[in-house]
Amino acid sequence: MESVKLDDVDKGIIGALQADGRRPYSRIAADLDVSESVVRYRAQKLEQAGVLQVVGIADPLRIGFDRMALIGLKVRPGSVGDVCAAVTAFPETSYVVAIAGSFDVLVEVVCRDTAHFTELLTQRLHQVDGVVSAESFLVLEIHKMAYGWGVGHVETTIND
CATH class of the missing domain: 3.30.70.920 (Lrp/AsnC effector binding domain/regulation of amino acid metabolism (RAM) domain)
Known part of the structure:
Protein backbone atom coordinates (compact mmCIF):
# COMPACT_ATOMS: atom_id res chain seq x y z
CA MET A 1 0.00 0.00 0.00
CA GLU A 2 1.23 3.45 -0.90
CA SER A 3 1.48 6.01 1.87
CA VAL A 4 -0.18 9.37 1.30
CA LYS A 5 1.36 12.63 2.56
CA LEU A 6 -1.16 14.66 4.52
CA ASP A 7 -0.79 18.32 5.38
CA ASP A 8 -2.50 20.11 8.27
CA VAL A 9 -5.60 20.91 6.18
CA ASP A 10 -6.03 17.26 5.16
CA LYS A 11 -5.57 16.14 8.79
CA GLY A 12 -8.06 18.77 9.96
CA ILE A 13 -10.66 17.61 7.44
CA ILE A 14 -10.17 13.95 8.38
CA GLY A 15 -10.30 14.73 12.10
CA ALA A 16 -13.45 16.81 11.76
CA LEU A 17 -15.22 14.14 9.73
CA GLN A 18 -14.11 11.40 12.13
CA ALA A 19 -15.65 13.36 14.99
CA ASP A 20 -18.84 14.10 13.01
CA GLY A 21 -19.26 12.70 9.50
CA ARG A 22 -22.20 15.05 8.89
CA ARG A 23 -20.32 18.22 9.79
CA PRO A 24 -20.89 20.79 7.02
CA TYR A 25 -17.89 21.66 4.87
CA SER A 26 -18.58 25.34 5.60
CA ARG A 27 -17.98 24.76 9.35
CA ILE A 28 -14.86 22.70 8.70
CA ALA A 29 -13.59 25.44 6.40
CA ALA A 30 -14.20 28.11 9.05
CA ASP A 31 -12.40 26.04 11.69
CA LEU A 32 -9.42 25.50 9.38
CA ASP A 33 -9.43 29.06 8.01
CA VAL A 34 -9.72 27.93 4.39
CA SER A 35 -12.50 28.20 1.83
CA GLU A 36 -15.36 25.73 1.63
CA SER A 37 -14.28 24.82 -1.91
CA VAL A 38 -10.84 23.82 -0.60
CA VAL A 39 -12.46 21.50 1.96
CA ARG A 40 -14.80 20.01 -0.66
CA TYR A 41 -11.93 19.44 -3.13
CA ARG A 42 -9.58 17.99 -0.50
CA ALA A 43 -12.27 15.68 0.94
CA GLN A 44 -13.06 14.41 -2.57
CA LYS A 45 -9.36 13.78 -3.26
CA LEU A 46 -8.95 11.95 0.07
CA GLU A 47 -11.93 9.75 -0.78
CA GLN A 48 -10.63 9.03 -4.29
CA ALA A 49 -7.24 8.08 -2.86
CA GLY A 50 -8.90 5.62 -0.48
CA VAL A 51 -7.68 7.56 2.56
CA LEU A 52 -11.13 8.70 3.70
CA GLN A 53 -14.53 7.06 3.73
CA VAL A 54 -17.48 8.71 5.44
CA VAL A 55 -20.07 6.17 6.58
CA GLY A 56 -22.65 5.68 9.30
CA ILE A 57 -21.53 3.12 11.88
CA ALA A 58 -24.20 1.27 13.84
CA ASP A 59 -23.76 -1.00 16.84
CA VAL A 139 -18.54 -10.41 21.63
CA LEU A 140 -20.77 -10.00 24.67
CA GLU A 141 -20.88 -6.19 24.83
CA ILE A 142 -19.29 -3.38 22.86
CA HIS A 143 -17.68 -0.87 25.20
CA LYS A 144 -15.90 1.19 22.57
CA MET A 145 -16.22 1.33 18.81
CA ALA A 146 -14.23 4.30 17.59
CA TYR A 147 -12.68 5.28 14.32
CA GLY A 148 -11.21 8.67 15.23
CA TRP A 149 -7.52 7.78 15.24
CA GLY A 150 -4.53 8.93 13.32
CA VAL A 151 -4.84 12.70 13.02
CA GLY A 152 -5.10 14.03 16.55
CA HIS A 153 -7.92 15.25 18.76
CA VAL A 154 -10.65 17.43 17.27
CA GLU A 155 -12.73 19.64 19.53
CA THR A 156 -16.48 19.55 18.89
CA THR A 157 -19.38 21.17 20.64
CA ILE A 158 -23.05 20.23 20.95
CA ASN A 159 -24.13 23.39 19.09
CA ASP A 160 -21.74 22.78 16.21
Whole structure:
Protein backbone atom coordinates (compact mmCIF):
# COMPACT_ATOMS: atom_id res chain seq x y z
CA MET A 1 0.00 0.00 0.00
CA GLU A 2 1.23 3.45 -0.90
CA SER A 3 1.48 6.01 1.87
CA VAL A 4 -0.18 9.37 1.30
CA LYS A 5 1.36 12.63 2.56
CA LEU A 6 -1.16 14.66 4.52
CA ASP A 7 -0.79 18.32 5.38
CA ASP A 8 -2.50 20.11 8.27
CA VAL A 9 -5.60 20.91 6.18
CA ASP A 10 -6.03 17.26 5.16
CA LYS A 11 -5.57 16.14 8.79
CA GLY A 12 -8.06 18.77 9.96
CA ILE A 13 -10.66 17.61 7.44
CA ILE A 14 -10.17 13.95 8.38
CA GLY A 15 -10.30 14.73 12.10
CA ALA A 16 -13.45 16.81 11.76
CA LEU A 17 -15.22 14.14 9.73
CA GLN A 18 -14.11 11.40 12.13
CA ALA A 19 -15.65 13.36 14.99
CA ASP A 20 -18.84 14.10 13.01
CA GLY A 21 -19.26 12.70 9.50
CA ARG A 22 -22.20 15.05 8.89
CA ARG A 23 -20.32 18.22 9.79
CA PRO A 24 -20.89 20.79 7.02
CA TYR A 25 -17.89 21.66 4.87
CA SER A 26 -18.58 25.34 5.60
CA ARG A 27 -17.98 24.76 9.35
CA ILE A 28 -14.86 22.70 8.70
CA ALA A 29 -13.59 25.44 6.40
CA ALA A 30 -14.20 28.11 9.05
CA ASP A 31 -12.40 26.04 11.69
CA LEU A 32 -9.42 25.50 9.38
CA ASP A 33 -9.43 29.06 8.01
CA VAL A 34 -9.72 27.93 4.39
CA SER A 35 -12.50 28.20 1.83
CA GLU A 36 -15.36 25.73 1.63
CA SER A 37 -14.28 24.82 -1.91
CA VAL A 38 -10.84 23.82 -0.60
CA VAL A 39 -12.46 21.50 1.96
CA ARG A 40 -14.80 20.01 -0.66
CA TYR A 41 -11.93 19.44 -3.13
CA ARG A 42 -9.58 17.99 -0.50
CA ALA A 43 -12.27 15.68 0.94
CA GLN A 44 -13.06 14.41 -2.57
CA LYS A 45 -9.36 13.78 -3.26
CA LEU A 46 -8.95 11.95 0.07
CA GLU A 47 -11.93 9.75 -0.78
CA GLN A 48 -10.63 9.03 -4.29
CA ALA A 49 -7.24 8.08 -2.86
CA GLY A 50 -8.90 5.62 -0.48
CA VAL A 51 -7.68 7.56 2.56
CA LEU A 52 -11.13 8.70 3.70
CA GLN A 53 -14.53 7.06 3.73
CA VAL A 54 -17.48 8.71 5.44
CA VAL A 55 -20.07 6.17 6.58
CA GLY A 56 -22.65 5.68 9.30
CA ILE A 57 -21.53 3.12 11.88
CA ALA A 58 -24.20 1.27 13.84
CA ASP A 59 -23.76 -1.00 16.84
CA PRO A 60 -24.88 -4.33 15.32
CA LEU A 61 -25.90 -5.72 18.70
CA ARG A 62 -28.42 -2.87 19.09
CA ILE A 63 -30.04 -3.17 15.64
CA GLY A 64 -31.15 -6.78 15.57
CA PHE A 65 -27.95 -8.77 15.13
CA ASP A 66 -27.46 -11.11 18.05
CA ARG A 67 -24.01 -12.56 17.36
CA MET A 68 -20.81 -10.67 16.79
CA ALA A 69 -17.49 -12.48 17.01
CA LEU A 70 -13.82 -12.28 16.30
CA ILE A 71 -12.39 -15.40 14.71
CA GLY A 72 -8.71 -16.21 14.65
CA LEU A 73 -7.72 -18.38 11.69
CA LYS A 74 -4.62 -20.49 11.31
CA VAL A 75 -3.93 -21.09 7.65
CA ARG A 76 -1.72 -23.29 5.52
CA PRO A 77 1.64 -21.60 4.80
CA GLY A 78 1.51 -19.48 1.68
CA SER A 79 -2.27 -19.17 1.64
CA VAL A 80 -2.92 -16.06 3.75
CA GLY A 81 -3.76 -13.85 0.76
CA ASP A 82 -6.13 -16.40 -0.78
CA VAL A 83 -7.86 -17.04 2.56
CA CYS A 84 -8.27 -13.29 3.17
CA ALA A 85 -9.73 -12.82 -0.31
CA ALA A 86 -12.20 -15.67 0.16
CA VAL A 87 -13.30 -14.58 3.64
CA THR A 88 -13.64 -10.94 2.58
CA ALA A 89 -16.34 -12.03 0.12
CA PHE A 90 -18.63 -13.26 2.92
CA PRO A 91 -21.29 -10.62 3.64
CA GLU A 92 -21.02 -11.29 7.39
CA THR A 93 -17.39 -10.13 7.58
CA SER A 94 -16.74 -6.55 8.60
CA TYR A 95 -13.01 -6.76 9.26
CA VAL A 96 -10.44 -9.12 7.77
CA VAL A 97 -6.73 -8.69 8.48
CA ALA A 98 -3.56 -10.70 8.07
CA ILE A 99 -1.72 -10.64 11.39
CA ALA A 100 1.41 -11.85 13.14
CA GLY A 101 1.10 -13.95 16.27
CA SER A 102 -0.84 -17.04 17.26
CA PHE A 103 -3.18 -16.64 14.28
CA ASP A 104 -2.54 -15.77 10.65
CA VAL A 105 -5.85 -14.03 9.95
CA LEU A 106 -8.30 -12.23 12.22
CA VAL A 107 -11.91 -11.90 11.09
CA GLU A 108 -14.78 -9.93 12.62
CA VAL A 109 -18.24 -11.24 11.77
CA VAL A 110 -21.78 -10.08 12.49
CA CYS A 111 -24.56 -12.68 12.41
CA ARG A 112 -28.31 -12.68 13.08
CA ASP A 113 -28.23 -15.43 15.70
CA THR A 114 -26.42 -18.54 16.91
CA ALA A 115 -27.70 -20.70 14.05
CA HIS A 116 -26.43 -18.18 11.49
CA PHE A 117 -23.05 -17.97 13.25
CA THR A 118 -22.80 -21.77 13.42
CA GLU A 119 -23.55 -22.10 9.71
CA LEU A 120 -21.01 -19.44 8.80
CA LEU A 121 -18.30 -21.01 10.94
CA THR A 122 -18.82 -24.69 10.17
CA GLN A 123 -20.22 -24.68 6.64
CA ARG A 124 -18.31 -21.81 5.10
CA LEU A 125 -15.25 -20.60 7.07
CA HIS A 126 -13.99 -24.08 7.88
CA GLN A 127 -14.44 -25.02 4.22
CA VAL A 128 -12.25 -22.20 2.81
CA ASP A 129 -9.24 -23.75 1.11
CA GLY A 130 -6.19 -23.05 3.24
CA VAL A 131 -7.95 -22.73 6.61
CA VAL A 132 -6.37 -25.17 9.07
CA SER A 133 -8.23 -24.14 12.23
CA ALA A 134 -10.43 -21.42 13.69
CA GLU A 135 -10.91 -20.11 17.21
CA SER A 136 -13.95 -17.97 17.98
CA PHE A 137 -14.30 -15.13 20.47
CA LEU A 138 -17.94 -14.10 20.94
CA VAL A 139 -18.54 -10.41 21.63
CA LEU A 140 -20.77 -10.00 24.67
CA GLU A 141 -20.88 -6.19 24.83
CA ILE A 142 -19.29 -3.38 22.86
CA HIS A 143 -17.68 -0.87 25.20
CA LYS A 144 -15.90 1.19 22.57
CA MET A 145 -16.22 1.33 18.81
CA ALA A 146 -14.23 4.30 17.59
CA TYR A 147 -12.68 5.28 14.32
CA GLY A 148 -11.21 8.67 15.23
CA TRP A 149 -7.52 7.78 15.24
CA GLY A 150 -4.53 8.93 13.32
CA VAL A 151 -4.84 12.70 13.02
CA GLY A 152 -5.10 14.03 16.55
CA HIS A 153 -7.92 15.25 18.76
CA VAL A 154 -10.65 17.43 17.27
CA GLU A 155 -12.73 19.64 19.53
CA THR A 156 -16.48 19.55 18.89
CA THR A 157 -19.38 21.17 20.64
CA ILE A 158 -23.05 20.23 20.95
CA ASN A 159 -24.13 23.39 19.09
CA ASP A 160 -21.74 22.78 16.21
